[in-house]
Structure formats: C-alpha cells, structure tokens
Amino acid sequence: MGRTRIEGAFAEARRENRAVLVAYLMAGDPDLETSYAALCALRDNGADIIELGAPFTDPMADGAAIQKAGLRALANGTKLTDVIALAARFRKDDQTTPLILMGYANPVHSMGYETFADAAATAGIDGSIIVDLPPEEDAPLRELYTRHGLSVIRLATPTTDEHRAAKVSEGASGFIYFVAVTGVTGAGSADPAAIAGQVAMVKRVSGLPVCVGFGVKSGAQAAEMAKIADGVVVGSAFVEKAGDAHATGRFKAAAPAMGALARELRVAIDSVRKA
Amino acid sequence: MxxxxxxxxxxxxxxxxxxxxxxxxxxxxxxxxxxxxxxxxxxxxxxxxxxxxxxxxxxYVGRPSPLYFAERLTEHFGGAKIYFKRDELNHTGAHxxxxxxxxxxxxxxxxxxxxxxxxxxxxxxxxxxxxxxxxxxxxxxxxxxxxxxxxxxxxxxxxxxxxxxxxxxxxxxxxxxxxxxxxxxxxxxxxxxxxxxxxxxxxxxxPEIVRDFQSVIGREARAQILEREGRLPDAVMACIGGGSNAIGLFHPFIDDEGVRLIGVEAAGYGIETGMHAAALNGGRPGILHGNRTYLLQTEDGQIIDAHSISAGLDYPGIGPEHAFLRDMGRAEYLSCTDDEALEAFQLCTRLEGIIPALEPAHAIARVGEVAKDLGKNGLMILNLCGRGDKDVFSVAKALGVDV
Incomplete structure (x- = not known):
C-alpha cells in the first residue's frame, strides 16, 4: 500500500520544516452547505488536515462551544450518513487533504462498525478519532480499518504515563492527538513548557507524529505549540465562527471567517522553523 | 460474608x-x-x-434493614405473601x-x-x-x-x-x-x-463495585426470608432506573434457580408514546456513559431523552448487568406507567402506612399481578428502596392538590 494522505501531509510539512495545522469543524453547523464551504476555506487557507466533527447528543469530553455546535447540527437533522456524504463531496475535488472523522462511539456503533468502515473508506475519509473508544474497546473497528487502509487516531493526555503510552500506541496509526489539558475541549490553555517532555515521550514511544490540541485558540498559542509538537489542533475557535454565523443568520460569513482564522494560525505556525 | x-x-x-x-x-x-x-x-x-x-x-446507616410482611397489601391482592425489604429505613431514606x-x-x-x-x-x-x-x-x-x-x-x-x-x-x-x-x-x-x-x-x-456494595440488600433479604419462612422466595422484585437497588437485591439470588428476578422499568406516559424510561423494553444496545448497554436512541444513534414521573428512574440507559441478565433469560423486566405508579404510591400508603418513593411505587404497581400469578402459596420480596417524603410535593402536584 502506498503512502496515506495523512502520512503525505506530515511528509510535506517536514520538507518545509514546519508543523502541520489540524482544523476541526462540526459537520452540519450551521448547515451542511456552510460546512462544505468551510472545508474548502480551511484547505485554501493552510489547514493541512481537517477533522470533521460528527454530532452527538451527549458529548462527554466537549466544552460548551462544541456541545452547542453539535446540538445545532442535530437540530437541523444532520446524521452520520450526512457527515460521510459531506466528506465524499469534498473528496471529489480534493485528493490530498486528509479528512478525519471525529466523534463518539454510539452513532458509529449504531450504524454498525462494518457498514461505517466501508462507507468512510468509500467516501475518502482517512481515519477517525472516536473519543470514547480507548484502545481497550476499539479492536473490532481497528481490524476493519486495517482492511480499508483507514487510520486509528488515538488520544494521549497529561494522565498518560510511559506505560500507558505504549498501550495507546498499540495499533495506532496516522498520528497521536495529544490532549494538552485535563479537561474538556475549549477549556483553559496549556503551558507548552509543562507538556513538552510528555509530548516528546509519546512521540518516542509511538513512533508517530504527535499533534497537540485543546485550548489552542490564537496564532501566538499555536506558534508556541508548534515548537514542541509535529502539529497543532484547533477546534473550538473555528466552531465559534460557525456559532456566530448561526447567531446572526449570516451563514455565508462563516467560511471566510474560518478561513481567515486558519490563515492567521498557519502564518504563526510557519514562523516556527523546525529542524 | x-x-x-x-x-x-x-x-x-x-x-x-x-x-x-x-x-x-x-x-x-x-x-x-x-x-x-x-x-x-x-x-x-x-x-x-x-x-x-x-x-x-x-x-450509621442502620443495617440490617428489616424484612417486613406487608399483610394488608397481600390480602388486597389475594395472592402470594408479599414481603418488603425496608431499605427506605436506611439513614438518608434510600438504598x-x-x-x-x-x-x-x-x-x-x-x-x-x-x-x-x-x-x-x-x-x-x-x-x-x-x-x-x-x-x-x-x-x-x-x-x-x-x-x-x-x-x-x-x-x-x-x-x-x-x-x-x-x-x-x-x-x-x-x-x-x-x-x-x-x-x-x-x-x-x-x-x-x-x-x-x-x-x-x-x-x-x-457496575461491579456498585453491585457488590448494594448486594448487602439481597444477602440480608435471603437470610431473613430463610429465617422467617424457612424457604427461599419464589420471586424478588425491584424498580429499575440504572438498576442499582435491583442488582443489589437480585445478585445473591442469581444462583437460586427457582427464584424469579423481576425488574420494573418506568414506562412514563406509556412505551408506545415514546415518552418513557424503559431502556430494556423500548431500547436497543448502544454505548453511553462508559458502557455498552440497552439505550433509548434514534435510528442514527442519538440518545433520546427519557421521561418518567420519577426523577430516579428518568434515565435512557440501564446497568450493563441487567442487559446481560435479560439477554441470558435469567431476569424478567416489566414496566409501569406514571399513572400506575401514582396509584400504587397511594395504595401502599393507605394499606401499609408506608409512604414509598415514586421509584419503588413502580415495582409495587406490578406486584399484584406477580402475586396472583404465584398464587396463595407463593412468597415474594419487593425492595422498598426509598421513602416518599421527597415526592410528596410532586405527587400532590400530579394529583392536582395545592399543598
């Protein structure tokens, strides 16, 4: 099998001596058409990898911004099949930007792991982060992913010691998402100095690139994280742009606003030259 | 122990x-x-x-809780002898x-x-x-x-x-x-x-920790009924939200094949209305709050909000061991609507001088049918897992009484 799109994104960033920008948006918020425009705007403004949030009624690891985004997406009827269809639409014209589905286990379980893995691979999705499927519980999905060339992206956190990092790395692929703070998405920001050692440990143990997220909102914060990691994940800050569009009713404003933020973050990340 | x-x-x-x-x-x-x-x-x-x-x-808690022969309720239904496990007498009023x-x-x-x-x-x-x-x-x-x-x-x-x-x-x-x-x-x-x-x-x-700590209910009840009646009951009954009082009562009886284990879920306005909290009778397996179990959910795997007059049963899932006992055929799970629970609440209060919480009132509402099914020679234990003081105002409201 050739190089995956995710591997390609990291390889390109390495060639350019920089970290990658991973951008998150909630599919269907404020509507699917806006999400499609946002996907394109994020890609056009420097997002290397895009996480496509799948809404769930009970997002236990998310703070207020993403909780509300999920409820808005559900309120306008967004289903997991719509999220997959959105990915397929984007993939028609873009063969390189990795798309990662991020969400919770129950909608995927409800669709059936096999059906989901088939549909995701066919749509051109590259992998998933299922927040409440730790390594102990994702074996059935992992086997299907291997068959379809999809990546199982796992989370590491400040509570992950070296022993646990080995468990997290078992069967992981693509990259490791390092959650910078103990907390929910969009909560307080992390001190890069405090987690740098742990990020390096996870990278060494997993042999995979490590991207840091949670609490990163501004260019300045992104630049600090870019110094210690292979990539920076920004979520709630993008989701808030969609929230603004929903509040004002000006849906068309969402994609340009998200694009502008992506550009700001990417310029900041690019200012950090990596060896 | x-x-x-x-x-x-x-x-x-x-x-x-x-x-x-x-x-x-x-x-x-x-x-x-x-x-x-x-x-x-x-x-x-x-x-x-x-x-x-x-x-x-x-x-501190006041254990063991008594096993009480609910004589007038037994007479009222005219079937099996009904005992209450009085966990509502615990300190703080519930199990x-x-x-x-x-x-x-x-x-x-x-x-x-x-x-x-x-x-x-x-x-x-x-x-x-x-x-x-x-x-x-x-x-x-x-x-x-x-x-x-x-x-x-x-x-x-x-x-x-x-x-x-x-x-x-x-x-x-x-x-x-x-x-x-x-x-x-x-x-x-x-x-x-x-x-x-x-x-x-x-x-x-x-689920294991809570079951083990709550199993004191069933262990006591089993010893008490053997002492009182010289034999095991034909059925033990409890209401189910997440299912902690029920699993605590059931677990020490699981090996006793002749003992029926009966849980009662909250049917709210009725399972057919979709406004209920009966995960086993009206849900399907899914993943929520750390475990795979029966859940109320849409076709797309979104969780449906439960409804019950009883706040303690108002939950769209159920403990995983109940899901297992159901699928293994070891336990039976009935259901009871808000209205039936309200009636049972009043019946128990008037006949036994015990104001039950709305949660066990759901089990009381089904006890008559089971008692009749078991017949005069039958013997059963119902877990009275909470007292009704906390529910007096909401029951008054449901009955249209201004307190």
Whole structure:
C-alpha cells in the first residue's frame, strides 16, 4: 500500500520544516452547505488536515462551544450518513487533504462498525478519532480499518504515563492527538513548557507524529505549540465562527471567517522553523 | 460474608457482562479507571476495609434493614405473601447510602479529597453529601435543572450537608445530563477528584463495585426470608432506573434457580408514546456513559431523552448487568406507567402506612399481578428502596392538590 494522505501531509510539512495545522469543524453547523464551504476555506487557507466533527447528543469530553455546535447540527437533522456524504463531496475535488472523522462511539456503533468502515473508506475519509473508544474497546473497528487502509487516531493526555503510552500506541496509526489539558475541549490553555517532555515521550514511544490540541485558540498559542509538537489542533475557535454565523443568520460569513482564522494560525505556525 | 456466586465470573477481565459493559471512556480517564479497579481489588482483600464498612453500616446507616410482611397489601391482592425489604429505613431514606459509603471509603484509600456525584431524584446526592459531611470531604453534586425543580427538599438537604449543587441545563436537565457534566468535571479535575457513581452503570469497574456494595440488600433479604419462612422466595422484585437497588437485591439470588428476578422499568406516559424510561423494553444496545448497554436512541444513534414521573428512574440507559441478565433469560423486566405508579404510591400508603418513593411505587404497581400469578402459596420480596417524603410535593402536584 502506498503512502496515506495523512502520512503525505506530515511528509510535506517536514520538507518545509514546519508543523502541520489540524482544523476541526462540526459537520452540519450551521448547515451542511456552510460546512462544505468551510472545508474548502480551511484547505485554501493552510489547514493541512481537517477533522470533521460528527454530532452527538451527549458529548462527554466537549466544552460548551462544541456541545452547542453539535446540538445545532442535530437540530437541523444532520446524521452520520450526512457527515460521510459531506466528506465524499469534498473528496471529489480534493485528493490530498486528509479528512478525519471525529466523534463518539454510539452513532458509529449504531450504524454498525462494518457498514461505517466501508462507507468512510468509500467516501475518502482517512481515519477517525472516536473519543470514547480507548484502545481497550476499539479492536473490532481497528481490524476493519486495517482492511480499508483507514487510520486509528488515538488520544494521549497529561494522565498518560510511559506505560500507558505504549498501550495507546498499540495499533495506532496516522498520528497521536495529544490532549494538552485535563479537561474538556475549549477549556483553559496549556503551558507548552509543562507538556513538552510528555509530548516528546509519546512521540518516542509511538513512533508517530504527535499533534497537540485543546485550548489552542490564537496564532501566538499555536506558534508556541508548534515548537514542541509535529502539529497543532484547533477546534473550538473555528466552531465559534460557525456559532456566530448561526447567531446572526449570516451563514455565508462563516467560511471566510474560518478561513481567515486558519490563515492567521498557519502564518504563526510557519514562523516556527523546525529542524 | 461471602460475595461470590457462580455469576461472579462476570464482569470478565475486560469489564464485560457478556457483550455488555466495558470501559468506553475518554483516554484522560482510562488511567483513573484502571487505578480504581486495582484499588478496589485490594480493598476487597482487606479485612480492615470490610470491618470499617460493616461498622458504619450497622451504627450509621442502620443495617440490617428489616424484612417486613406487608399483610394488608397481600390480602388486597389475594395472592402470594408479599414481603418488603425496608431499605427506605436506611439513614438518608434510600438504598443509595450502601454504595456511597463503600465508594467514599475507597476514595479515602486513594487519597482523593474531592467527591463528585450525579443525582436524579436527589437520593444519591443526599447520600453522597451525607458521607462526605461525615468524613469532612468536599462534595459537588451535579443535578439536572428539571430535577432541581421537582426535588426541592433534597436540594436543600444537600446544601445543609455542605454540598455544592451544580444545576445542569443542557439536554432536558435530567439525570443523563447531570452524568455528562459530572464526567466533564472528572476529566478536568482528574488528579484530585473521585467520581462516586450512584447506579450500577458507567465504565468498568463501577457496575461491579456498585453491585457488590448494594448486594448487602439481597444477602440480608435471603437470610431473613430463610429465617422467617424457612424457604427461599419464589420471586424478588425491584424498580429499575440504572438498576442499582435491583442488582443489589437480585445478585445473591442469581444462583437460586427457582427464584424469579423481576425488574420494573418506568414506562412514563406509556412505551408506545415514546415518552418513557424503559431502556430494556423500548431500547436497543448502544454505548453511553462508559458502557455498552440497552439505550433509548434514534435510528442514527442519538440518545433520546427519557421521561418518567420519577426523577430516579428518568434515565435512557440501564446497568450493563441487567442487559446481560435479560439477554441470558435469567431476569424478567416489566414496566409501569406514571399513572400506575401514582396509584400504587397511594395504595401502599393507605394499606401499609408506608409512604414509598415514586421509584419503588413502580415495582409495587406490578406486584399484584406477580402475586396472583404465584398464587396463595407463593412468597415474594419487593425492595422498598426509598421513602416518599421527597415526592410528596410532586405527587400532590400530579394529583392536582395545592399543598
């Protein structure tokens, strides 16, 4: 099998001596058409990898911004099949930007792991982060992913010691998402100095690139994280742009606003030259 | 005090009861959940832990709770002899304290000084706040806004006990939302905080821990009925929300093949209306709050808000061991509507002089049918898991009475 799109994104960033920008948006918020425009705007403004949030009624690891985004997406009827269809639409014209589905286990379980893995691979999705499927519980999905060339992206956190990092790395692929703070998405920001050692440990143990997220909102914060990691994940800050569009009713404003933020973050990340 | 029976091989090493249970939590919590399991295994082997628990059960909680022959209810239905296991006589008025005591003692062993809990009816919140007051621990209780409104007396009791109440407005503001918020707090304060889960659900090892601590109900009831009647009952019955009082009553009887285990779910306005809390009778398997179990959910796997007049049963899931017992055919699960529960609440109050909580009123509503089915020579135990003081205002409202 050739190089995956995710591997390609990291390889390109390495060639350019920089970290990658991973951008998150909630599919269907404020509507699917806006999400499609946002996907394109994020890609056009420097997002290397895009996480496509799948809404769930009970997002236990998310703070207020993403909780509300999920409820808005559900309120306008967004289903997991719509999220997959959105990915397929984007993939028609873009063969390189990795798309990662991020969400919770129950909608995927409800669709059936096999059906989901088939549909995701066919749509051109590259992998998933299922927040409440730790390594102990994702074996059935992992086997299907291997068959379809999809990546199982796992989370590491400040509570992950070296022993646990080995468990997290078992069967992981693509990259490791390092959650910078103990907390929910969009909560307080992390001190890069405090987690740098742990990020390096996870990278060494997993042999995979490590991207840091949670609490990163501004260019300045992104630049600090870019110094210690292979990539920076920004979520709630993008989701808030969609929230603004929903509040004002000006849906068309969402994609340009998200694009502008992506550009700001990417310029900041690019200012950090990596060896 | 031997907890073991042949069904103790569940949960297995992966925290599974057959295909239910498991550890579906965010990675941040995984090390904690594994640590809790290791600590619990040690505590179970420690005679000092058992002795401290037993001492507080006896002198603080008031165990054993009596087994009472409900003579007039028996006469009323004209079938099997009905006994009540009087867990509503426990300190704080429900079975919840059996488990809180055990979990807070575990938290102390683990050096945690801050205890969080979710609560629906407020009984688990009150029990947790009580034990925290007793041990001088910080206590934060998450409670849905709807429940804060319909369970005012318990909210005040928790505040008196020194607990901080966090009203939760997301979703429908009931137990499920309180549990989401408690999990978010736990993820945030993972180093300092112990999450005291009130029902036999959540990630492994919680369903096992809660079952073991609540099994005191069934162990006592089994010994008491043998002493009173010289034989085992034909059926034991309990209401089910998450299912902690029911699993506590059922578990010591699981090996007794002749004993029917009967749970009663909350059917709300009726299962056919979709406005209910009967996960086994009206749901299908899914993943929520750390475990795989039966859930109320849409075709797309979104969780449906439960409805029940009883805040303690108002939950869209059920403990994984009940899902397992159901699928294995070992236990039966009936259901009861809001209206039926209200009638049973009044019937029990008038005939026995015992005001039951709305939760066990659901079981009382089905007891007549089972008693008739068993016949005059039959013998059954119903777990009266909570007293109705907390429900007096909401029952008055439902009956159109201005208190």
């Amino acid at each position: 031997d907890l073991r029976n042949t069904w103790d091989r569940w949960p297995d090493a992966n925290g599974r009861f057959g295909e239910f249970g498991g550890r579906y939590v965010a990675e941040t919590l995984m090390p904690l959940v594994l640590e809790l399991e290791a600590e619990y295994r040690k505590a179970r082997q420690d005679p000092a832990f058992a002795a401290e628990m037993q001492d507080l059960w006896t002198h 919840k304290i059996n488990n809180c005591l055990g979990q807070v003692l575990l938290a102390r062993r683990m050096g945690k000084k801050r205890i969080i809990a979710e609560t629906g009816a407020g009984q688990h919140g009150v029990a947790t706040a009580t034990i925290c007051a007793r041990f001088g621990l910080e206590c934060v209780v998450f409670m849905g806004e709807t429940d804060v409104e319909r369970q005012k007396p318990n909210v005040f009791r928790m505040r008196l006990l020194g607990a901080k109440i966090v009203p939760v407005s997301s979703g429908t503001g009931t137990l499920k939302d309180a549990m989401n918020e408690a999990l978010r707090d736990w993820v945030t304060n993972v180093e300092t905080t112990f999450y005291c889960i009130g029902t036999a659900a959540g990630p492994h090892p919680y």
